[in-house]
Amino acid sequence: MAPEPVLAGQQAVDAKLDISYGFMLLLEKLTPMERAVFVLKESFDVSYPELAQFFDTSEANSRQLYHRAKEKIPEANRRFALDPQRQQALLEAFTNASQTGNIDNLIQLLKSDVALYSDGGGKVPAAINPLYGRAVIEQFLRSTNSKFGHQVSVRPALVNGEIALLFTNIDNQAISTVMVLELDETGIRQLFSVRNPDKLAHL
Incomplete structure (x- = not known):
């Protein structure tokens, strides 16, 4: 089960750094x-x-x-894991996804053995089992974006100490999904899609 997301400012931020x-x-x-x-x-x-x-x-x-x-x-x-080129690529992809909803560049940063965990709490649609592999997750993300992309706006956030995207319903301004990106020095290795409304109500 995915943990309850906590936005930066509500909890100290422990970013994914290569640190002692x-x-x-x-x-x-x-x-x-x-x-x-x-x-x-x-x-x-x-x-x-x-x-x-x-x-x-x-x-x-x-x-x-x-x-x-x-x-x-x-x-x-101070010692960070991501090299400058990877930092810039991630930042640009992250910013572009936030501003336009276009996830193409983010998908390019998925590692071959990336994993996605989705939590709908049995109340909203979500992947029942974890998804593994870039091809599978790319298909899932593109399909989801195609179905629901026009219904939500996207903005960046720091959630539970990680870089994340917040998907907000355009109609009622409620946060429908928190997508947390877990990184290492070579790209995105895990994604956590929290859609359970019970875990999003406090955001």
């Missing part, structure tokens, strides 16, 4: 907002205006949050 236990302890010194801003700025070079929009704050406050986080995390302890 010591670095994790250092991250614990940051506030949830500091940590979210730090991860996006350090790992994906998200601009201050984008951070301000993402977290519904001012550009000046985004700068201050990042500055405070940097003071708490020595540069020698």
Whole structure:
């Protein structure tokens, strides 16, 4: 069963980084907002205006949050798993999917042995069993996007410490799906599609 999704700001963000236990302890010194801003700025070079929009704050406050986080995390302890080209590709694919609903570039980042877990709670349509392999999951994602893509809007989020896409019903503005992307240094290795309305009601 998929865990209940928690948006950044409700829980400290533990991004999927190639980090030591010591670095994790250092991250614990940051506030949830500091940590979210730090991860996006350090790992994906998200601009201050984008951070301000993402977290519904001012550009000046985004700068201050990042500055405070940097003071708490020595540069020698920062080590991220994704290489710069992969970071840029993921960020562009993620942004494009968020703005247009086009998932083509995200699909290109799926690993060959990727897995998808879907939780509908028996209340909404979802894949009953886990799906494995890029071809199978690509077919599932394209089919789902074709059927329901016009009914939802998409926006990015940090959920349970992971990069995610929130799918919001255009008619009633309720979040219908949270798609969490679990990454490693070579691409997207797991997806968690949470559709169970009981787990989304608090978002």
